[in-house]
Amino acid sequence: MKVLIVEDERELAKSIVQYLRQESYVCEVAYSAQQATEKIVLHDYDCILLDINLPDGNGLTVLEALKIDGKADGVIIISARNSLDDKIKGLNLGADDYLVKPFHLSELGARISAVIRRKRFGGNNLLTLHELIIDLLGKVVSVNETLVDLTRKEYDLLLFLVSNKNRVVSKNAIAEHLSGDVAEVFDNFDFIYAHMKNLKKKLTEAGCADYIKTIYGLGYKFEV
Amino acid sequence: MKLLKRTVKNYILYSTLLLVVSTPLFYIAIRQLFIHEMEEELFHHKANFNHIVKQLETEKEIQLFQLINEEFKLSEAKAWPVSDSVYTYTQYDSLEGINIPFRALRTGIQIQNKNYELIIRESIVGNTRLVTAIVAIQVVLLILMLTGFVLINRKLSHEVWDPFYKILDKLKQYKIDEDTFISLPHSSTTExxxxxxxxxxxxxxxxxxxxxxxEFTENASHELQTPIAIFRSKLELLIQTTPLTKEQAELISNLLDTTDRIARLNKNLLLLSKIENRQFIATDEVSVLAVLNRTIEDYQQLAFTREINITVDVAKDLVIKANPILFEILISNLISNALRYATFKTDVLIKIEKETLTVLNNGSPLKSPEKIFNRFNQESRSSQGSGLGLAILKKICEVESFSINYYYSNSRHHFQVCFSANS
Structure with a gap:
């Protein structure tokens, strides 16, 4: 799967590339709107990460160019400006998601995989990992064709880990992902431990292998 | 004290002083003048009498003249010659029932070789009457002068001082965070x-x-977003490396927590300056209860881990006009603040009564509650908070014209938001 990263901050672009490569994405980087436009014309991407504050203009022009070309690439806008106007404008121009800096790489990973799944598989979307099957549309999980009764938070947690499978996801990223947009996150991760305990228990009881590894006090890793 | 009042006050003081000093002066001067005139008059009478007396021949005629002219009193001289003397005396007037002062001239006169003593008298105005008249005139004058002065001054202050008051009004109305420019009326007065x-x-x-x-606050916060993003991303890459020892994991975990704090602080600073810059203007009808329920759900897990029970006491939902984003932040900050500072295993109570929303939580009293809404107020700040939550709360209330109050009673902190100013 090909991902284009349009980001003028080289270090940030480098981090994103490094993180996404672990999930076997093929990444290309454009440091300006012009470079991005050129690449878009030549190649098709599964997902484009688009910073809208670029040295040679607003990243939204890239989005417009994409729309004119009639390309169906999934676009996630990444911006330092948490501006509602930009968000609405971007989504109206056909962007699929909007992420505000500073984001967690695992959050970005989850968003990218969601966009790609939507673009590639449309509505009928089952995510299969050995005995574990996640129905993304119905938001239900089954192990060996037996439904596992998960709460909304437990489902979100599982999907978040699976979207970043084989990578360590910090508890900080999980806390931010699970708390709403508005909710202020506390430096208190007890609720994650509680959710995680319940999730693991439910999965193993249903006969699922223990894929979720605890990485000291730091975070978790879904290993397959 | 008003400008006019101040001028008039000084003027009254000066005038009164002048009145007090000038009244005796007037009195002395006028009296002196009177007496001088009177003496001239008396001597004039004497010359007249001398002239007339030559026409009188018999004793009878003299007596008749005396009866007609009361001011002359002729009597036989006890000693001769009689020298001229002028003096003042008082006589009781039974008719008017008062003492009347007289000025008299005593002189000697010879009629048909007989020596007579002649007293010519003229009544003079009484001292009290004179003083009363003078004071009365002065007071009337003073009143007239002051009224005139006040009237003229008032007219002047309306005309001449008008630009001054206009400038003052404009300055009073001017709000640095609202108006773009101040425009002042043109005046023809140089000052x-x-x-x-x-x-x-x-x-x-x-x-x-x-x-x-x-601008600086907003720009600085924006500029910080990218470095924080880079820093956080590098930490996230670092945790992917192997082998990762427990010691390293702990250190990275601490770094991630700190990054969260920086990110949160920066986010709140940015939010605060955005609210100040009035970037949230669109208003909509918002159901207080709906927002409340949504927010409580977001915090339910946190409340659960702290064994805090959130109780909502609402008789009737409240629908208000506000910016939906700001309103959600307002409710979220109220609840998160209550949860953060509530004692473990207690209740957080949320009440809607009429137009007010009150959030109560247990806790020990503050040392300086008046500073509670200040930014980075040390007392109301825990290691977890950004120190901006309540400042944001206050700012939102300002922008939405809600009123917010904090008070402490029954060992509970009360935060009360009144929406009525808005609707």
């Missing part, structure tokens, strides 16, 4: 023109400084 210029200059300078500072 007021100068004042206008000075005021405009000062206001514009302050406005520039204010805008610069506002």
């Amino acid at each position: 007021f023109r100068d004042l206008s210029k000075a005021v405009v200059l000062l206001v514009n300078k302050s406005r520039d400084a204010y805008l610069n500072q506002k």
Whole structure:
């Protein structure tokens, strides 16, 4: 799967590339709107990460160019400006998601995989990992064709880990992902431990292998 | 004290002083003048009498003359010659029932070789009457002068001072975070023109400084977002490396927590300056209860881990006009604040009564509650908070024209938001 990263901050672009490569994405980087436009014309991407504050203009022009070309690439806008106007404008121009800096790489990973799944598989979307099957549309999980009764938070947690499978996801990223947009996150991760305990228990009881590894006090890793 | 009042007060003082000093002076001067005139009159009478007396021949005629002219009193001289003397005396007037002062001239006169003593008298005005008259005139004069002065001054203050009061009004109304420019009325008076210029200059300078500072906060926060993003991303890459020892994991975990704090602080600073810059303007009808329920759900897990029970006491939902984003932040900050500072295993109570929303939580009293809404107030700040939550709360209330109150009673902190000012 090909991902284009349009980001003028080289270090940030480098981090994103490094993180996404672990999930076997093929990444290309454009440091300006012009470079991005050129690449878009030549190649098709599964997902484009688009910073809208670029040295040679607003990243939204890239989005417009994409729309004119009639390309169906999934676009996630990444911006330092948490501006509602930009968000609405971007989504109206056909962007699929909007992420505000500073984001967690695992959050970005989850968003990218969601966009790609939507673009590639449309509505009928089952995510299969050995005995574990996640129905993304119905938001239900089954192990060996037996439904596992998960709460909304437990489902979100599982999907978040699976979207970043084989990578360590910090508890900080999980806390931010699970708390709403508005909710202020506390430096208190007890609720994650509680959710995680319940999730693991439910999965193993249903006969699922223990894929979720605890990485000291730091975070978790879904290993397959 | 008003300008007019101050001038009039000084003027009254001066006038009163003048009245007190001038009254005796007037009295002495007028009295002196009177007596002088009177003496001339008496001597004039004497010359007249001498002239007339030559026509009188018999004793009878003299007596008749005396009866007609009361001011003359002729009697036989006890000694001769009689020297001229002028003196004052009083006589009781039974008719008017008062003592009447007289000025008299005693002189000697010879009629048909007989020596007579002649007293010519003229009544003079009484001292008290004179003083009363003078004071009365002075007082009337003073009143007339003061009324005139006040009236003239009032008219002047309306005309001449008008630009001054207009400038004052404009300054009172001017809000540095709202108005773009201050416009002052033009005046033909040089002083007021100068004042206008000075005021405009000062206001514009302050406005520039204010805008610069506002812009700086917003820009600085924006600029910080990218480095924080880079820093966080590198940490996230670092945790992917192997082998990862427990010691390293702990250190990275601490770094991630700190990054969260920086990110949160920066986010709140940015939010605060955005609210100040009025970037949330669109308003909509918002159901307080709906937002409340949504927010409580977001915090339910946190409340659960702290064994805090959130109780909502609502008789009737409240629908208000507000910016939906700001309103959600308002409710979220109220609840998160209550949860953060509530004692473990207690209740957080949320009440809607009429137009007010009250959030109560247990806790020990604050040392300086008046500073509770200040930014980075040390007392109301825990290691977890950004120190901006309540400042944001206050700012939102300002922008939405809600009123917010904090008070402490029954060992509970009360935060009360009143929406009525808004609707």
